[in-house]
Structures are given as structure tokens and as C-alpha cells.
Amino acid sequence: MKLSRSWLNSPRAVDGLSFGESDEVIAATLTRLGLEVEQLTRRGSELAPFSVGKIIRAEPHPNADKLRLCQVETNQGRQQVVCGAPNARAGLTIAYAPSGAVIPRTGAVLKPTAIRGVESSGMCCSGWELLLSEDHDGIIELPGHWAVGTPLAEALGLNETVFEIATTPNRADCLGVAGIRRDLAAAGLGRPRPLAPLPPIAEAYPSPIGLRLETGAESLCPYFTGRLVRGVTNRPSPPWLVELLLSVGMKPISALVDVTNYLLYEFNRPLHVFDAAKIRGRITVRRAQEGESFTALNGKDYQIPTGSVVIADDAAVLSLGGVMGGAETGVSLDTTSVFIESAYFTPSAIARAGRMLNLLSDSRSRFERGIDPQSCLTGLELATRLIIELCGGEASGVVTVGATPPRPQPIAYDPMLVERLGGLAIPEAEQESILGRLGFGLVKGTEWQVTPPDWRGDCRLPADLVEEVLRIADYDRIPLEPLPRPSGLPLRAIGLATARQMRLRRLLAARGFDESVSWAFVSHGDAERFGGGEAGLVLLNPIAADLSDMRPSALPNLLAAAGRNLARGESRFAQFEIGPGFRDASLKGQRNLAVALRVETDTAEEWLSTESDQTGFFAMKADLLALLEAVGIGSDGLNFERGAPNWYHPGQSAVVKLGHKTVLGCFGVLHPSVLSDYGLVGRVTALELEIDALPLPKLRAGKARPKLEASAFQKLHRDLAFVVPRDMAAGVLLRAARAVDRSLVAGVTLFDLYQGAGLPEGMKSLALRIVIQPKTATLTDAEIEALCDKIVTAVE
Amino acid sequence: MSDLTELQASALVAISAAASVKTIDELRVELLGKRGKIAAAMATLATLPVDERKDFGQRVNGVRDAITAAIPARHEQLAAAELNQRLAAETLDISLPPATVRTGKIHPISQTIDEFIAIFGEMGFSLAEGPDIEDDEHNFTRLNFPPDHPAREMHDTFYLPPRKNGEGNLLLRTHTSPVQVRTMMGQKPPIRIIAPGRTYRSDSDQTHTPMFHQIEGLVIDRSTHMGHLKSCLTEFIHGFFESDDIPLRFRPSFFPFTEPSVEVDIGCSRADGKLLIGNYGDWLEIGGAGMVHPNVLTACGLDAAVYQGFAFGMGVERMAMLKYNIPDLRTFFAGDSRWIEHYGFSVWDLPSLVSSPSLTAGAGDLRPVAGGAKK
Secondary structure, three states, X not given: OEEEHHHHXXXXXXXXXXXXXXXXXXXXXXXXXXXXXXXXXXXXXHOOOOEEEEEEEEEEEOOEEEEEEEEEEEEOEEEEEEEOOOXXXXXXXXXXXXXXXXXXXXXXXXXXXXXXXXXXXXXXXEOOOOOOOOOOOOEOOEOOOOOOOOEHHHHOOOOOEEEEEXXXXXXXXXHOHHHHHHHHHHOOXXXXXXXXXXXXXXXXXXXXXXEEEOOOOOOOOOEEEEEEEEXXXXXXXXXHHHHHHHHOOOOOOOHHHHHXXXXXXXXXXXXXXXXXXXXXXXEEEEEOOOOOEEEEOOOOEEEOOOOOEEEEOOOOEEEEOOOEEEOOOXXXXXXOEEEEEEEEOOHHHHHHHHHHHOOOOHHHHHHHHOOOHHHHHHHHHHHHHHHHHHHOOEEEOOEEEEOOOOOOOOEEEOOOHHHHHHOOOOOHHHHHHHHHHOOOEEEOOOOEEEEOOOOOOOOOOHHHHHHHHHHHHOHHHOOOOOOOOOOOOOOOOOOHHHHHHHHHHHHHHHXXXXXXXXXXXXXXXXXXXXOOOOHHHEOOOOXXXXXXXXXXXXXXXXXHHHHHHHHOOOOEEEEEEEEEEEOOOOHHHEEEEEEEEEXXXXXXXXXXXXXXXXXXXXXXXXXXXXXXXXXXXXXOOEEEEOOOOOOEEEEEEEEEEEOOOEEEEEEEEEOHHHHHHOOOOOEEEEEEEEHHHOOOOOOOOOOOOOOOOOOOOOOEEEEEEEEEEOOOOHHHHHHHHHOOOOOOEEEEEEEEEEOOOOOOOOEEEEEEEEEEOOOOOOOOHHHHHHHHHHHHHHHO | XXXXXXXXXXXXXHHHHOOOHHHHHXXXXXXXXXXXXXXXXXXXXHHOOHHHHHHHHHHHHHHHHHHHHHHHHHHHHHHHHHXXXXXXHOOOOOOOOOOOOOOOOEOHHXXXXXXXXXXXXXXXXXXXXXXXXXXXXXXOXXXXXXXXXXXXXXXXXXXXXXXXXXXXXXXXXXXXXXXXXXXXXXXXXXXXXXXXXXXXXXXXXXXXXXXXXXXEEEEEEOOOOHHHHHHHHHHHHHHHOOOOOOOEEEEEEEEOOEEEEEEEEEEEEOHHHOOEEOOOOEEEEEEEEEEEOHXXXXXXXXXXXXXXXXXXXXXXXXXXXXXXXXXXXXXXXXXXXXXXXXXXXXXXXXXXXXXXXXXXXXXXXXOOOOOOOOO
């Protein structure tokens, strides 16, 4: 909310407060009270080149229907300005920007130019261009009394400070300037002025317009009040009001409308004025029936959500209660009698209606946060008084339906709670004074009974009162107190699973993969392709069509990133991500995956390598084994099986299992169709590891290690070659050999694979090196021979 | 007589003229072998008259000794020369690069979370985690969000279909607070946890991404108050930015789940369009905090008359951006190799308050460049 210095110190303020403190003191105090000043602007300097101008003549542009050719009297003499605004007309007092001025909204420097063949010098500005409002339908219309050449900031009332306040949702009362003044005064700022008592309003006649509150609508609009003022003359507002509205970026319209906007902004009291001549019969507050529609003041047609609260006459809907009035009964300069509405709408009702209509208004934002429910009649009085003052006329009696909502209940409060929760001891007298200044009622006893003021419906619990006392006292007064340490040494911050994940992350990086963090959502196509696409994982409201599904794996994201990197001319890509993959929407459906992707498009350094893995498969297998080893899983219990998902090359991929049941993940060369879809070439391998499937070791109490049994006898080795069918897996051979006499065989490795000339058709030769470690005595040749025979038998 | 003299002279000439170890070895056989010239000469001994034999024998021995001495010397000489030759032939281009063993980098989000864990771990916090897919109950209701709160709207929160008919829609958690809820519901105080993780909001522009990371903290016991909150976050900020000269400002604010609530600012400078963290007079918001709302305690099964404590939350990317001067939020999720190479961290940069000279120390800090901020 914008707070201008002139509105803060408005002489019309009925609280009589004015503030002599500096802008900086006011801003700092607001922030420390919880009314954060996000920005403090002094628009005068920014608007220095701009001044008041007057349109002397406005004629149609010879070459364009929608443009007008204006002769503008300015401080630089008469200028010809081409203007596209529909409201550009002779006699209008305008905001003139000379050539060379910088337009605040766009940052563009204005230059003399020709528009459709006609010279144009300078510009007539809209509120949008000057950052005064979001309104760029027309140029600013200034009150006619401003002399040509007056600095624009002065004419707009901007030769002053504007505080941009971030009002928190609980402080609806500070959506009115009076509420902000109250907080500042409670913090000790400002001084009250003496106020003259206001004379009562003469009620000349009973209201000819009756009210009815339909059963079922009371929960949406518990209380509705109004009165007629007849014989009014609507006209532009006087300068004090125009300047106040402009100073906070509101657009002056006419006195009758401006009065409601003024009271909305001053008191957080939304009001509505109807042109009474257009009301047929009496006014009914009711729920909307199915299929009702209406045209709002903003000119748009709305289908009214069934059941939301509307204000209607005998013929039609007049307004969307608390959200926006209707175009049909809106006041104009011809209005001579006006019906003023001052009502209380339930916050949830307004929030729901506004949301369903997707309609934002100052009224909606205030009602949905909660205005002072007791302010209907005082608001009506203030509005009546101002309308009569500005437009004349005589007021009818007040009509009301419904009942005012209940007032806030007293809160049982222990003043010691401030110290218990806040860590700051505040004397009872100071607490009493603070609560009093904020308008809270207080009855002291063993326990205090504190009654919040009507405008502080947000205060319901003792903790709310603690916040009130502390924020006025100042959070800065709370002394720092270190958290007590539960023991001398810090506790362990992470568990085994987290530690393991951290280790996997750093190991993957150490093995050459950069870490990536990517969206948890992918396109539906990608989800389906990589094993997902389940209906329960499709977002109802994705931010973009290609981010519609919770991902089954980070793999599609890595593939897309690889494509982008290679398209930039990179020749290799290696990234991993540790993060969620979703199987379904259940708690267990979220899996923690380590996914890595490597793409190599050029050959490795040839002077270094005599042999290379032509596919990259074994490089990825080595990565996988290293990861598993790092979390305590050796290769012994692992089984590599075919049957990896169909995004892998069927002959160059594997499912890795611990034993025969526990699937740890899969890896291998990606399927050529995946490569072509993502525009990838070269050796493309991936690894997907289910971190949660890795068995957690049992934490042992003792850390002692078993004794090292180092044999005193020399190791020896024997090489054995086997000619086997080509489709026989080497792993089978290795496993068989390793199983023989584990007390002697320390290791079996494959050192050669040959398939070619000299072998029978369809056969290959596998050469195993058997490492034998005698433990008790040196082996005789015969013993070695016997062992080798056993191995040969086992393998065959 | 002269035969022997000639034999010795020609042998010594041949030895010194030998050009390779191989020749020397052949000479050794030719001269000293069983069928060699010396042996042949010695064989003639028997043909000589007896009185000449002794003298002849001594002369043959003399020749043999001379040759025997000459051969190893020359052999050694030649072997050395040949080794040198071989070594010269084996000379490598030492400027050729070795096999490229590229080490990857750790993402700043992971690194920053590890830094949070290192600091809060020292303060007695432990890590807690929860699912990304949540329900209204854990994400909003138990956190005291009223039924019509705008955060529940479709334009703020991502929704998924319900698990079963009749249940409400599931949603992607909008903060890591559901982890706090689950912790309070699952364990008795005292509680001291931090909860980092992915969070989601339907927002996408220069400074917002539909997914980002948050880290929240929760302390619940019988006596923790706002003085502890201020101290805890002050210690954290000083530890994280590795400077005690950063002022903190705690100002009143509003969140449904805390009362009293605060927003936390740290000192900064924005002079010349450059953001610097430190004691420079300006302020920058870094997070929200407050005393856990009594309604939240009650909704999570704790007696609000007995237990109290504070909670806080911060954006992980934002803290990383501030500390390491990373300019653009969107780049965190783009997978650009150049970005991660530049802004990422060495695997050895293990955050710790005790085993490193600075919070994140390692190769990065061993470079002779001042300051933690990345260029």
C-alpha cells in the first residue's frame, strides 16, 4: 500500500494526528512496527522535466483516425503534439513531457518525431507512463486551476515522499491510512491536533429505498446499511481530494466516486454509491441464482458464481457485493440522487467470489482480509457528510438489515507470557500502556482480560498480544541468548542414509560427472517413455505443457541438457543428479535415484590408449561398481542380468541385482532411438541407481577390526584358457572358478577374450588367471595340478 | 714367439675397436673360449721342448690376462653407451597431455545445504526429510492456514489428483514445513531439526522458478524463546558468511504458522548496483521465522501450554546466490556445463566448522584469490 506524506498528514484526518518526524524516522518506525517500507520514493526529482500543459486545440490527425493533433500550451511555448488518447480534447489540463525527458515507465528518452507525417514534439502523459497507475487508457486529466508550466510533481501532489508499505495479511486495519497513523502514534510518533466536534447530519426524510436480506445470505453479508442523498450535484472533486488521490496513485473520477475511494483508503472502509434513479424497487441482498450475469463498473460482463452474494433490485443484479459495482447503476456527472451502501461482507465469501470471478478490486482485497465489522454506520455517516459537503443534497434516514457481527471477545492474558515467549521482560505498566495506545481494552486481575479493538479481528490468542506488546516495545530490545547445548559434543546431524547419499554425490563428481539439479517435472511424453506417465502423477495445473508430469527419473532432463550442451559445440557431456523419481503418488512412490549420463562424441587421446571400450558400457559399469563399493557393496553378490528398460540398448545394458531379487538399478548404452530423439551422437551411456534399495549396513557398536591374516607363503598363479560357445557369459565362468576351494583360490580374473581365426565356428577363448594363496605350506606341483583340474572340471 | 705378441696386439686392437656389446661377447668366445685362440696357443705347449714350456706357458698366460682384463672394461664402456642410446631413443614429448581425468563439480545447492548442515549440526540440529508430494493436511491445515487462504489457490500451488476417490487432491509441498509437522507428530520434544528440500510453487519469471529449495529449522522444548531464535540465526549468518561483522535485523511480520512472527534482514550495500553483504547500512531480507503458533503445536499433537519453540525458513538458492554472487536463479536448473564448471565446488570442499580453515575449504580456497564470492 502506498502512503504519501501528504495523506499521512492530511488536515482532513479525523484522528487529528500529524507527524513532524523526518521521512527516514517514519520509514524506520513503520518497518520496525511490522509495516515494512519496501520503498521510499521522492518523485519530485524524477519528474523534474515534466510540467503542466493545456490543450488549446485538438483536431483529427489528417492521416490517422485514432490519433489527434493537439496544440499544447507549455512552459516552452506552444507545441504540436500527436496524441492517441481518447480523452485528448481542447481545454484539458495535462501532464506534458518535453523532448529529452526520460519516461519513468520505459526509461526511453523522448525525441522530436513525426507520426504519420505530422511533426510531434513532446508528449501528453498517461498515469501508466509516469508510474502513477496501471491505467493507460487515457492521458492524465489535471484540475484546471494549475497554471501552465507548474512543475508536474507539484500539480500531482508528488512533490513529496511516498512510502510503499508491504502490508501483512493480518493487518487489514493498516490498509487504511488511519490505521497506520494509529500504529505510529502507539510507537510515540506524531502529535494530535485539537478537533472541532462534528455537527449531526440532518435526516430530512425516511429512505424511500427499502432493504431486504434474504434468508441464506446472512452468513455472507451479516449487516447491510444505506441511505439516500437526493438533490446532489456530481462534479469533479476539489483540489485537496484530487491531490490526495493522485498522491497514492488513485485516479480521481468524480466527487461521488472519489468520496468512496477516499474513505476506503483513509479508513479501510469500502463503500458503494448507486445512482438511485436507476434502482427499481427495493434493494435485496441475496445469493446469486444459477445463470445470472451482469456488467461490472470495469465494463466487463461476468457470469456470477451461483450462491455468491449479490446486491439486486426488483429487476436485476446491481453489484457483486463487496467486489465490484455494476455499470448500469454507476454514478455519472448527471446523477442527482445517490444511494450509499455501507455493509459488512464475510471475508471467506468475498475471497471465494473474487477468486471464482478472477476479479481484483480494492474493495475485494479489503473485505477478504477483514475490515472493521463495526464500521458500517460510522462509514455511512462519514460518506454522507462528505457527499453533502462536496455535492450538496439532503440525506434520508438510515436503513439497515441484518445485525452487526459479534465484537471481539476478551482474551485471558498473563503478562509474564511476553518474557516466556519473547525472552524480554517488559514491566506490566509498559504493557498496559502499549495495549491501551493500540485500542485494546484491559481489565487487570490475577489474569488480565484484554479485549481487542473492533478493527483487530486478527488478535485472538495470548500469543497475538505478546506480538503486539513486543513489536511496539521493539524486537531490537530482545537480548540474544545462545541455544543451550544438549551435551558437550554436538549430536550427529545426519543419519546413515544421508551420509551415504553425500558420499555417492561426491564420488560421482570425483569420477567426472558434474552435478545437476533439474525440474522434478517432465512432459507427459517423456514421462511415458521413461517408465512413468501414471495418471496420479499428472499435475492438474502445470506451469507449462512440457512440465506436466512428476518425473519417473531425471534421465530425460539429463538427455535434454546433454542436447543443449552439445548444440553449443561441446564434444562431451557427463552429468548426474541425485533426486526424486516418482513411481506413483504414494509416500513410497517417491524414490531417491542417482542418475548419471555420459556422452562422448570424439575419441579419447589416441597416444594413450591401445585398446578402448567402443561403447562406453564398461566405463559405466566401472562407475557403477565404484559407487556400490563406496557404500559397502562389493561385486561378489552382484548379478548383472539382461532386461534393462526399453530406453537402453537391449544387448548393451544390464539390470544390476544384489542376489537375485533386490534390483539396485540399471545401466548401459542408450537405445539408438533415444539418441536420435534427443539429437545425440557418439557413445551415450547412462546409469540409474535406486539409492533406497541399497541395503543399509547395521551400525556396529564396536569399531574393532578382525585380525589381519597375512600368509607367509608366496602367491602363485596359473593361467587357464577355455574354448566355449560365444554366447556363454564370461561371468558364469568366473563365478564357477571362484567357487572352487576358496581356502586356496584368492582370485580369478579374466585376462583375455579371443574370438577369431583358429577357433571352431561359434566359439571363443576365455583366458583366466587363477591366483593361488597357500596359507599353511608351500604347495607341491601335484597339489597345484590337482587344484587346476578341479577348476577345469568346475568350469566345464 | 712373435705369434703370441701379435696375438695379444691384434686382440687388444680388436677389443678396443669393438663397436657393440655383441662384438665383445663374440671376441670373448673367439679369444678365451674353449676353442679360442688362447686355448689353441696353450695346446701347442705340448709340442715344445720341455725347457721352453715353462716360459711359453707364462707368456700365454700373460696374453690371456691382458685380454681378460681388456674385455670387461670395454664391455662396460659399450654397455653404458648402448644404454644411453636406448634412453635417448626412448625420449618422450613431455609436453603431451596425460589422459584427461576430469573431475566433476558439486552443485551450489548441494554445497549450500551441506554448509547449513555443518553449521546447524554444531548447534545440535539434526536433519529431517519428507516427501515432495504432500496433502492439504500437512502442507496447510495443520500449519494453521485458514480454509480460504490464497496460498491454497491453483495459481499458487501445484495439485495432483487424489489418491483415492473421496480424498482431497494431493499437492506438491510449497515449503518444507510439512516435515516439521511430521516431526512434531512423530517424536516427543525436545526437537531440534533442520529440513532442507525441494519445494514447488506455481511461479515462473526472472526471480521465481516453479521448483526451488528451502531449508527450515524447528526447535521445540519447554523454554526456547525469541532470544534464542535471534541468537541462533545470528550465529548461523555469521558462520555461513564467515564474518561476524554482519548485522541482523528482526522485524515483526506475519505467517499463519508462527506467532509472534519475524522477518530476518541482514546488512548489505546496494551502492553502484552491486550487492554486498556486510555492515553497510542497508538491509536485505533473507527469511522468515517466529515462535511456533499455538494452533500448530495443538494440531501436531503437542500441548501448547507446555511446549514452545521457534521455526525459521530460508531459500537455499537465494543464500547461495548471496554468498557466491551467482546472478541468475534460472541458471541453477539449466544443466549448462559451463555454469557448473564455474560455480560448482570441488569434491574436496567438504563443509565443516572444525576440520577446515573455512566453512567450505578446499582446492577452491587454496587458490590465491581473496574472498568467497565467485567472479
